[in-house]
Every structure is written in structure tokens, then in C-alpha cells.
Amino acid sequence: MTSRAGAALLQRALDHAHAQLADQTSGAVANYIPALAAMPPDLFGLAALTRGGTLVEVGDSRHPFTIQSVSKPFAYALALDLLGRRVVRQGVGVQPVGDPFNSIELNPQTRRPFNPMINAGAIAVAGLLTEALGDQAFESLRARLSLAAGATLMLDEEVYRSEAETGDRNRAIAYLLRAAGTFHCHPDRVVDTYFRQCALRVTARDLAVMGGTLAAIGTNPLTGAEVFGVDAVRDTLAVMFTCGFYDGAGDWACRVGLPAKSGVGGGIVAVVNRQLGIGTFSPRLDAHGNPLRGMRACELLSEDLGLHAFDATNTGSRLLDALSPVGADGR
């Protein structure tokens, strides 16, 4: 298959998933803070970036929204890069858990959060970064996520402020973590880093590029920037695969078969290892806080293109090989 035929096939698959789901209106926009509830519910955008740099998009793929929990894997990768696996593992585990994203719970055996994809684990990561970088923690996060997106990500002040005003559960988690010895700096500073991280504005296109950067083992396929180290990407994709959808993670792994992460702002990032990043945006969420149409779109793309990690037909690899020539360095 030529690369042009591959790009057309990928665009058709995106268009098809978008059209199939255009009329679906189940679910509800996150309303725990007013700034999120104001998002028009019917927006729907999809984007994908191959490792070779082919970008396809459809619908509201350039409409901004807040990244929320989709930031968690990228913050984890940054912490792994800066602090190393040993230090990060002391603060947060890599164990899947069947609890909701905001549960106030530590692993009773280790007194650490189960994994970095739930709030407790992400706040532990924010704590490690705040302890290591002080007031620069948020700017470092913003700079690294911007490099991964190939765009300067801006803070949504309104969402940040409402989150800070109402985020008592997350504050409680931060106090619990300090008591458990995960970090020693003030819990308010830690949640401030976390709230700002969650309030960064992105688009589905940005998420596709960020996912593409993980797919390309840390190198942004559009800009060539080297964003994350190989070891950080490996651990990050592994926890995205096993823990990315909270209490729905096992079902996701079977149905879609891709490392992915959702957020209550309506975004999802999904990664086809060494091949493709996918970004979706649809604000209506299911009862677990996962964007419904985005999840379904990932499932359709996975089926259509054979992207499931354990797909038997290998069609996805053939398509994506055409679009993502593997370099001489074997990456």
C-alpha cells in the first residue's frame, strides 16, 4: 500500500466513525464545576497522527477543552524522566484497581496509591514534582506537555479557579498522602500543581499529537522534538493499558485493546504502539466519567483498522506500516 492510499484509508476510517456516532446523545457533560457544565454537549472531534507524521482529523478536532485526567500519563512520564523509576515507584504503584477515579484510598499493603491514573496516584506524582521542582513544577509540566503537543498549551483560568474552589476531595487525598510520607511539602501547593495541570487547554488534534509522541517512543512526529525517554514511555504505556479507564479498564483492554486515558473534560488519548496517536473530544460522559462517543469512536477505529494490541488479522499493522516507516535506528 502506498502512503497516500494509507492516509486516505485512515481518513475514511475517522470519517466513518464520526458519521456513525453523529446522532448519539447519551451521557451528560461533567457538571461538578460550572465552568465544565457550560461546554456545548454535542461537540465531537477526532484526530489521528501517524509516526510518519500523517495527520488526519474530522469534526470539532480543533475545539479547545481542558485536558483533566488525560494529563496524568504525561505527568507520570515527566516524573519518571526527571526523578527515575525508583523514586517514582516509592511514591505510587502500578497496580490496577477497580475503584472510581476519585476514591480516597491507598493500597493497604504499601500505603501508596495503587497507580498514577487515578486521582490519588496523580496527586502523588504532582507531589513528587512539586517537592523536586518547587514553584517551577507547573511550568515544567506545561512546557513538557506543550512539547509533546507541538503547541503552547494555555491554562484555562476559569476551570482552574472553580476546581481550586471546589476540590476538597482532591485536597483530602493530598493531606492523606503527606501523612503517609509520599511527600513533605504543603498539600495545598501539591493540589495547586495538580489543578493547574488538569486545567491546561487542549484540542483533539493536540491529543493525537501527544499520543503520537508516545507512539513514536517519545519523539514528537510533527516537530521531531525528543520529549520523553524510552524507559518513561514504556512504563507509561503499560500503566495506561492496565489502568487508563479506572474501574472499566479491563473491559476497555478487551474491547479496544489500546493504551488510553480519558478525562472529564471530554478528551481521550489512545496509542497504537510504534504506530499512531489518536485524540478524541466529546463532552458527554458515562457514569464513570468517561466520554461516551470518544470511547465508541476508539472502538470503531480499532475494529475497522485492526488496531487491537492482540488483533489476529494484523490489518492495522499493514496499513500503518505504509504510513509509519520504521527508521534505520529500529525505532
Ligand SMILES: NC(=O)CC[C@H](N)C(=O)O
Ligand atoms: N477524571 C478526571 O478527569 C478528573 C479530573 C478532575 N480534575 C479531578 O481531579 O477530579
